[in-house]
Amino acid sequence: MDLWITITIGFKEIWAHKFRSLLTMLGIILGVASLVAMSALVKGMENGLREALVAIGGLEKVTVVEEDVPAWQQQLADQAPGITMRDVYALKDSAPMIKLITPEMRMRGPTVTRQGKAFHPWMIAGTWPSALEMNQHVIAHGRMFNEIDDESARSVCVIGTATRDELFGSPETTGQEIIPIGERININGHLFTIIGMFKHYESDQERKRRELEKNQPKEIKTGPARSRGYGGNRSSFVFRLKNSTIYLPMNTMWIKFRSTAGTNNIPDPRLSGLQLKVADSERMEPALQQARNVLMHTHHGIEDFEFRTQESWSENISQQIRHARVSRGIIAGISLLVGGIGIMNIMFASITERIREIGIRKAVGATTFSIFIQILVESIVIALLGGLAGLVTSYALVRVLAAMSPAENAPQITLASMALAFGFSAGIGVAAGLLPALKAAKLDPIEALRYE
Amino acid sequence: MSLVELRNVSKIYRVGDEEIRALDDVSLDIETGEFISIIGPSGSGKSTLMHILGCLDSPTHGTIRLDDTLIERASPAQLAAIRNQKIGFVFQFFNLLPKLSVAQNVELPMIYAGVSSRERRERAMAALKMVDLENRSKHRPMQLSGGQQQRVAIARALVNRPKIVFADEPTGNLDSHTGETILHLFRELSQQGRTIVLVTHDPEIAAVTPRRIEIRDGKISQTVDAKLAGLDRLSPTPAP
Numbered sequence: 025m026d027l028w029i030t031i032t033i034g035f036k037e038i039w040a041h042k043f044r045s046l047l048t049m050l051g052i053i054l055g056v057a058s059l060v061a062m063s064a065l066v067k068g069m070e071n072g073l074r075e076a077l078v079a080i081g082g083l084e085k086v087t088v089v090e091e092d093v094p095a096w097q098q099q100l101a102d103q104a105p106g107i108t109m110r111d112v113y114a115l116k117d118s119a120p121m122i123k124l125i126t127p128e129m130r131m132r133g134p135t136v137t138r139q140g141k142a143f144h145p146w147m148i149a150g151t152w153p154s155a156l157e158m159n160q161h162v163i164a165h166g167r168m169f170n171e172i173d174d175e176s177a178r179s180v181c182v183i184g185t186a187t188r189d190e191l192f193g194s195p196e197t198t199g200q201e202i203i204p205i206g207e208r209i210n211i212n213g214h215l216f217t218i219i220g221m222f223k224h225y226e227s228d229q230e231r232k233r234r235e236l237e238k239n240q241p242k243e244i245k246t247g248p249a250r251s252r253g254y255g256g257n258r259s260s261f262v263f264r265l266k267n268s269t270i271y272l273p274m275n276t277m278w279i280k281f282r283s284t285a286g287t288n289n290i291p292d293p294r295l296s297g298l299q300l301k302v303a304d305s306e307r308m309e310p311a312l313q314q315a316r317n318v319l320m321h322t323h324h325g326i327e328d329f330e331f332r333t334q335e336s337w338s339e340n341i342s343q344q345i346r347h348a349r350v351s352r353g354i355i356a357g358i359s360l361l362v363g364g365i366g367i368m369n370i371m372f373a374s375i376t377e378r379i380r381e382i383g384i385r386k387a388v389g390a391t392t393f394s395i396f397i398q399i400l401v402e403s404i405v406i407a408l409l410g411g412l413a414g415l416v417t418s419y420a421l422v423r424v425l426a427a428m429s430p431a432e433n434a435p436q437i438t439l440a441s442m443a444l445a446f447g448f449s450a451g452i453g454v455a456a457g458l459l460p461a462l463k464a465a466k467l468d469p470i471e472a473l474r475y476e
Numbered sequence: 477m478s479l480v481e482l483r484n485v486s487k488i489y490r491v492g493d494e495e496i497r498a499l500d501d502v503s504l505d506i507e508t509g510e511f512i513s514i515i516g517p518s519g520s521g522k523s524t525l526m527h528i529l530g531c532l533d534s535p536t537h538g539t540i541r542l543d544d545t546l547i548e549r550a551s552p553a554q555l556a557a558i559r560n561q562k563i564g565f566v567f568q569f570f571n572l573l574p575k576l577s578v579a580q581n582v583e584l585p586m587i588y589a590g591v592s593s594r595e596r597r598e599r600a601m602a603a604l605k606m607v608d609l610e611n612r613s614k615h616r617p618m619q620l621s622g623g624q625q626q627r628v629a630i631a632r633a634l635v636n637r638p639k640i641v642f643a644d645e646p647t648g649n650l651d652s653h654t655g656e657t658i659l660h661l662f663r664e665l666s667q668q669g670r671t672i673v674l675v676t677h678d679p680e681i682a683a684v685t686p687r688r689i690e691i692r693d694g695k696i697s698q699t700v701d702a703k704l705a706g707l708d709r710l711s712p713t714p715a716p
């Protein structure tokens with residue numbers, strides 16, 4: 025017996041009971057949709073994580089921050105020196121496994137003003153030119169300050185696009201890209217010349233969307249513009265912070281803001297932190313041990329500092345992703361299972377309805393096997409139709425989810441998850457059809473013909 | 477050698493403690509080309525006998541040989557093939573598949589025989605022409621009258637060119653006039669040389685066939701041979 029005819033019979037049978045078949049498929053539809061959407065979400069999270077990780081300087085970056093003195097050293101607390109430039113020079117001289125060192129001295133309560141406009145950037149930090157490499161910054165216009173700017177403590181700064189947008193106007197509002205190189209801005213009461221501007225940082229998803237919008241005619245706005253949550257745009261957190269960074273030369277920061285300007289005019293030489301890059305990310309542990317030894321020496325044995333690796337952060341997030349994957353996988357699995365049971369149930373009902381038909385088919389020469397295949401094919405056809413509908417549903421679902429989630433986490437449907445989900449529904453079709461098909465195939469023709 | 481040889485066949489049903497002998501030591505030969513009726517009162521075992529003859533059911537005791545095949549030795553797949561190729565059934569309640577069209581119903585045995593779709597269509601139309609229904613091929617069975625449905629069932633029974641056709645009360649569900657046209661059809665088919673076994677409880681219908689087998693309580697009580705009874709098997713009108 026021809027497989028094609030069997031499949032056609034299966035379709036006819038399903039079509040004859042459209043509503044019932046649809047209800048039966050619902051479980052499979054939900055299962056497949058949630059499986060694919062779940063994978064898309066996780067994939068989006070992974071994409072976001074990977075991009076964010078690169079944006080903040082990669083895995084081999086380590087931040088040293090000031091920490092409370094441990095309990096057993098409490099009596100030494102007032103002698104704790106904090107992290108200073110001494111540490112930076114000591115590490116530079118004595119820790120060869122550290123490739124790059126960048127000090128960072130942040131300004132408290134940073135305010136930038138220009139012509140009556142004010143902006144509170146996320147961070148204004150005095151640093152070295154190496155901060156560029158350390159934090160994966162790219163200068164798009166102008167230049168980074170150099171050692172000479174630093175030594176002579178020039179009043180120059182490098183800004184990100186967020187500062188430009190706030191003080192000079194963003195490309196979206198002015199319709200052109202303003203490059204404020206050479207302009208002067210006021211940082212906490214001191215005039216600075218902008219000598220460089222970073223490129224605009226954004227996630228891949230964000231860039232794609234922006235480019236798409238650029239190519240489309242501007243939509244006519246009706247009604248008041250609605251805010252879309254914090255920051256007014258959906259730009260991701262990591263990229264937003266990065267865009268609102270202002271760098272000054274280290275010495276400028278020290279002389280203009282720290283050497284005299286403390287609350288009671290006591291100079292404050294402490295850094296907010298320093299950043300390291302190890303020479304070999306495979307040998308992170310020994311490199312950190314080496315740096316720790318150097319710092320213990322400069323800190324007179326007082327452990328008032330801490331190493332923060334990106335690894336612990338990314339570990340944490342990937343663990344969350346794993347948890348999300350497992351829990352949603354279980355949900356998808358359960359709904360697929362329920363869908364399978366639904367199909368089995370409906371197949372049993374269907375063959376009970378068709379006992380006479382099966383008897384007739386056997387009387388005219390259907391073999392046990394051909395009846396078995398016929399019922400099995402019907403079950404598989406239901407499951408596969410459900411699987412297809414599930415894929416379509418998941419596509420719509422992912423579109424909805426994408427509209428709700430931050431740009432860099434935008435869910436992404438993967439071919440592998442679609443294949444997996446579809447394969448699953450085929451498998452469920454087989455599994456659910458097996459018992460009913462066996463029951464139908466084993467029917468005695470005489471009893472089946474006599475059945476009312 | 478006969479087309480069908482039934483030897484000492486019994487069929488015993490056990491319902492609780494009771495034993496029902498639906499067939500009790502029946503022996504019977506059917507030759508190619510015969511037109512036979514099996515007659516008996518209700519519950520006498522006619523259907524049971526026909527089902528066993530038609531390889532739909534298996535006897536409790538005894539042997540059947542159909543066209544040189546020993547039935548109890550055949551595998552289920554072989555039995556399905558025998559039902560498909562060598563036997564045609566016509567039932568009292570037509571037993572057409574309601575979701576299929578008339579033509580598709582007639583094609584059904586050929587589907588299981590693996591006939592190509594073009595040949596299926598041609599042969600189904602030819603069979604429908606034989607029962608005078610070629611203009612109803614696209615109809616559903618429910619859109620036909622009882623007699624027409626039975627003619628479709630006959631077309632289906634003949635379409636695989638079987639060695640023998642079994643009809644169980646083929647007129648039992650029809651009014652007497654329609655029943656007569658169906659009987660006429662069987663007689664014509666018999667005159668074309670087909671082997672036909674007709675099951676009925678109506679002596680008038682049984683009188684149409686040259687050979688009658690009377691069955692009572694599962695036993696063959698009497699066999700009336702046409703030649704012995706002086707009946708002309710080619711007589712154009714039913715015997716009184």
Ligand SMILES: Nc1ncnc2c1ncn2[C@@H]1O[C@H](COP(=O)(O)OP(=O)(O)OP(=O)(O)O)[C@@H](O)[C@H]1O
Nearest residue numbers: 489491496498517518519520521522523524525677
């Ligand atoms: N599955 C069964 N279980 C038990 N007894 C059965 C079964 N099938 C048939 N019988 C019994 O076997 C006997 C013969 O039944 P069968 O159907 O062959 O009679 P019949 O001659 O065809 O009757 P009718 O003219 O009413 O169709 C009856 O007594 C019936 O009750």
Ligand SMILES: [Mg+2]
Nearest residue numbers: 522523524644
């Ligand atoms: Mg009967």
